[in-house]
Amino acid sequence: MEGDHSWSVYDRLALFSLSHVYLNCATRDGLNLLPFEYVLTKSALRQDGVVVLSEFVGCSHVLNGGVRVNPFNLEHVVEQLDAALSMPADERRARLQKDINFVQEHTTASWLKMAVNDMHRVRSADAASQPAAAAPQPTRALCSWAAGVRAGEPLPPLSLDTITRAYRTACRRVVLLGLDGTLIQQHKVMAHLKNYHDFTGKSLSPPPAALHCLRALCSDPQNAVYVISGRTSQDMEACLGGIAGLGLAAENGYLQRPPRRHADEPSWRVNERSQGASDELSWRELAQPVLARYTSRTNGSY
Numbered sequence: 001m002e003g004d005h006s007w008s009v010y011d012r013l014a015l016f017s018l019s020h021v022y023l024n025c026a027t028r029d030g031l032n033l034l035p036f037e038y039v040l041t042k043s044a045l046r047q048d049g050v051v052v053l054s055e056f057v058g059c060s061h062v063l064n065g066g067v068r069v070n071p072f073n074l075e076h077v078v079e080q081l082d083a084a085l086s087m088p089a090d091e092r093r094a095r096l097q098k099d100i101n102f103v104q105e106h107t108t109a110s111w112l113k114m115a116v117n118d119m120h121r122v123r124s125a126d127a128a129s130q131p132a133a134a135a136p137q138p139t140r141a142l143c144s145w146a147a148g149v150r151a152g153e154p155l156p157p158l159s160l161d162t163i164t165r166a167y168r169t170a171c172r173r174v175v176l177l178g179l180d181g182t183l184i185q186q187h188k189v190m191a192h193l194k195n196y197h198d199f200t201g202k203s204l205s206p207p208p209a210a211l212h213c214l215r216a217l218c219s220d221p222q223n224a225v226y227v228i229s230g231r232t233s234q235d236m237e238a239c240l241g242g243i244a245g246l247g248l249a250a251e252n253g254y255l256q257r258p259p260r261r262h263a264d265e266p267s268w269r270v271n272e273r274s275q276g277a278s279d280e281l282s283w284r285e286l287a288q289p290v291l292a293r294y295t296s297r298t299n300g301s302y
């Protein structure tokens with residue numbers, strides 16, 4: 001089909017509707033719209049399908065849900081094709097969901113409109129009169145040498161005996177824990193990002209054993225326990241909000257929720273150290289258009 005232009009759109013749609021895998025092993029290719037047609041067809045028919053693309057075709061870097069292969073490595077192609085045919089239905093569905101919104105929104109007309117807008121923007125006299133970005137201000141940061149570790153060196157493992165001894169002898173304790181990669185094993189986080197369309201790790205929760213330990217720590221009135229994450233406050237609340245006495249810090253500490261014993265106690269607030277920095281937001285006027293253009297053209301970014 002790739003080199004045969006006699007196939008009508010109806011023939012292609014009929015073939016796509018009956019196929020389980022779309023395979024492209026081209027060694028050189030330009031703008032190929034057939035993989036996008038396959039994704040749209042499967043989505044419209046509510047069917048599951050897998051796109052297997054050569055890493056040398058341009059659309060392989062756009063369709064994040066596709067499986068990339070090296071067409072010069074025949075054994076690898078066979079292995080990936082077999083994996084695609086035997087892939088669980090939920091994974092096939094998740095791979096399609098990674099790309100369907102991007103394919104539906106970025107039509108030929110939308111790409112042409114963006115190209116024309118870019119040309120107008122380049123020619124615009126306003127481009128030369130844009131104010132220069134403000135010089136970055138020095139920020140406070142935790143230095144590795146302050147903890148006795150030189151930059152670039154991994155932190156030494158903690159001694160369990162030392163931690164136990166210090167914990168038992170302390171009158172007050174502050175326990176700071178990370179979420180993804182600490183309470184949730186890192187390999188599970190990466191597997192979730194790879195197999196599903198939720199790029200933020202949302203819906204992943206700590207295992208029951210970790211939740212039990214959190215409840216035990218929070219039940220001790222001498223402990224102040226916080227879980228810190230880059231997730232949103234809504235996701236943190238849904239994931240860990242039911243643990244009494246647990247403090248939460250979302251968006252890497254920008255938002256905080258103090259430990260609560262009852263549901264009617266004060267909820268999320270902006271970190272006091274971030275309050276002053278958040279007052280100066282003029283830089284967003286320059287950054288937001290750049291971010292908007294990038295995310296509109298890059299599948300998987302947000």
